[in-house]
Amino acid sequence: MATMQDSSATQVSSAVMTHPRRRERAEGLARRLGLDAVVVDPSPDEAPSALRTAVRAWQAIGPGASHHLVVQDDVSASAGFLSQVAGAVAGHPTEALAFYTHWNSRNGAAVRLAALAGAAWVRGVPEEFTPTQAVCLPAAQAEAFHRYARGSTEVHDDEILSELLRRAGRMSLLAVPNVVEHLDTDSISGHAWHGVRRSACLVDAAGVGDLLGSGRVLESVDCLPYMRRGAAHLRVEGPDGVLGTRGHARWRDALPATGLAPEQLRELVRGHRPADTAAAVARHFGAPYADELWIHCLLLGWRAACLAPRFAPPAGQDPLGGLGERIRDTAVSTIGVGGLPPDVRHLVPSDGSRLLTEYAWTGVRAGRTLAGPAPRSTRSAAAPAPAGHTTLRP
Known part of the structure; x- marks a missing residue:
């Protein structure tokens, strides 16, 4: 042996x-x-x-x-x-x-x-x-x-x-x-x-x-953003701490259980989603997918930032050591292509994969801001989006 x-x-x-x-x-x-x-x-x-x-x-x-x-x-x-x-x-x-x-x-x-x-x-x-x-x-x-x-x-x-x-x-x-x-x-x-x-x-x-x-x-992933069939979903455990089903909840339906308010997401969409990259993703993969992917990445960035203090080593060190940056980059690089329908994943060229990765990172980085104190809104929900950004209605 x-x-x-x-x-x-x-x-x-x-x-x-x-x-x-x-x-x-x-x-x-x-x-x-x-x-x-x-x-x-x-x-x-x-x-x-x-x-x-x-x-x-x-x-x-x-x-x-x-x-x-x-x-x-x-x-x-x-x-x-x-x-x-x-x-x-x-x-x-x-x-x-x-x-x-x-x-x-x-x-x-x-x-x-x-x-x-x-x-x-x-x-x-x-x-x-x-x-x-x-x-x-x-x-x-x-x-x-x-x-x-x-x-x-x-x-x-x-x-x-x-x-x-x-x-x-x-x-x-x-x-x-x-x-x-x-x-x-x-x-x-x-x-x-x-x-x-x-x-x-x-x-x-x-x-x-x-x-x-x-x-x-x-050890515990009680709130998990994930993509399924091209749409953003959230796995959130109930009050008893047990999900116990194979059901799937779309992010809009599960959001109330997270403590996040829809307006917080709208603020980030209006202020942080880059219009040019979003338009390119929509052109190649469809506007609904561009919307759902960015919301997923935003929720992923938020949840990861909430969990990160558990693994924070002494100041200045990466919890994953010298491999940290590579591991994070690789993880984000598979979100966009992996979240597409099975019959089209193999058709995505390398430049399409890079576009999806760039776009995913903008959502992850924006989502990290949700882990801190919720920012006070300075505009009503009906206010126009800043120039150069795309409006998305969660």
């Missing part, structure tokens, strides 16, 4: 799960990353089921291993991936650890929020699937997964893992700098309709392993 070992004798065994038609790719991935085993779908002629193969992959834990890592065959990672996993496991030995998040999911949005706030990890959203492209579990939890899942009629391993974690009352930790990317491949499980499924915050750089081992955790 090829294992990763630290001073505490932590040992991590590993496997890549695959289908016979992609076995060659899986074997190449295992060689490049130094993974222990390749686990193939035991019934490839039956209806597609990621869970069927996952059960076998989680059973492939090595003798004496304290943790087990399972990677799917349609991902890429750097040659230092196992060292990054080792650092993460050493820092969080009792946690389920996920090293990838989908850029158009609530978990991906949570990763961006944590990145802007200064956290290296964030607790997964309980009502959403757990991204299983690359997950490491403590040995006892890996064994619990295959016992729990082997009798299920579910076909999605990510749903079953979330179900198991919810029952335990502790969702996975999501790496804020994702270290695994999802590749554009044919979808054996029928997920092609999701379109391009990139990482929310892929950062491959020296020092990531250390950060994942020592960086702090954002």
Whole structure:
């Protein structure tokens, strides 16, 4: 068994799960990353089921291993991936650890929020699937997964893992700098309709392993701005502290629960949204998307600024160290493209992606001002917008 070992004798065994038609790719991935085993779908002629193969992959834990890592065959990672996993496991030995998040999911949005706030990890959203492209579990939890899942009629391993974690009352930790990317491949499980499924915050750089081992955790995301189907949404927990549903609330409907007033947002739209950039985004991606994206980024910037004091180190230091700027830039760069409908994401050219990133940053920066004392309005809601800015009605 090829294992990763630290001073505490932590040992991590590993496997890549695959289908016979992609076995060659899986074997190449295992060689490049130094993974222990390749686990193939035991019934490839039956209806597609990621869970069927996952059960076998989680059973492939090595003798004496304290943790087990399972990677799917349609991902890429750097040659230092196992060292990054080792650092993460050493820092969080009792946690389920996920090293990838989908850029158009609530978990991906949570990763961006944590990145802007200064956290290296964030607790997964309980009502959403757990991204299983690359997950490491403590040995006892890996064994619990295959016992729990082997009798299920579910076909999605990510749903079953979330179900198991919810029952335990502790969702996975999501790496804020994702270290695994999802590749554009044919979808054996029928997920092609999701379109391009990139990482929310892929950062491959020296020092990531250390950060994942020592960086702090954002434990609670009780107010989460996220994009869904091209529209801004808000996940806000109720008075009892439990959301407990898979429902989605548009930002207008959820705003009263945040303590923000619509007029505060209108003021920022009138005073901070750049008309030229907004017009360019509207021209290429539609005016409704330009409006919704900016409001999302504004709420994201606000919420991140509210959380940032929790992670603030001594004056002048970045809570994410030398990788902080890169992590934040990467997180913001995936908002615009990731929030588009699945059938158009792959059509966005590089200059379109840069435009969306520039636009997203203007919203994030404007939203940060909401974390301080609410500014007093100097104009009525009907007052004209300043020259050079676009009017948006929240």
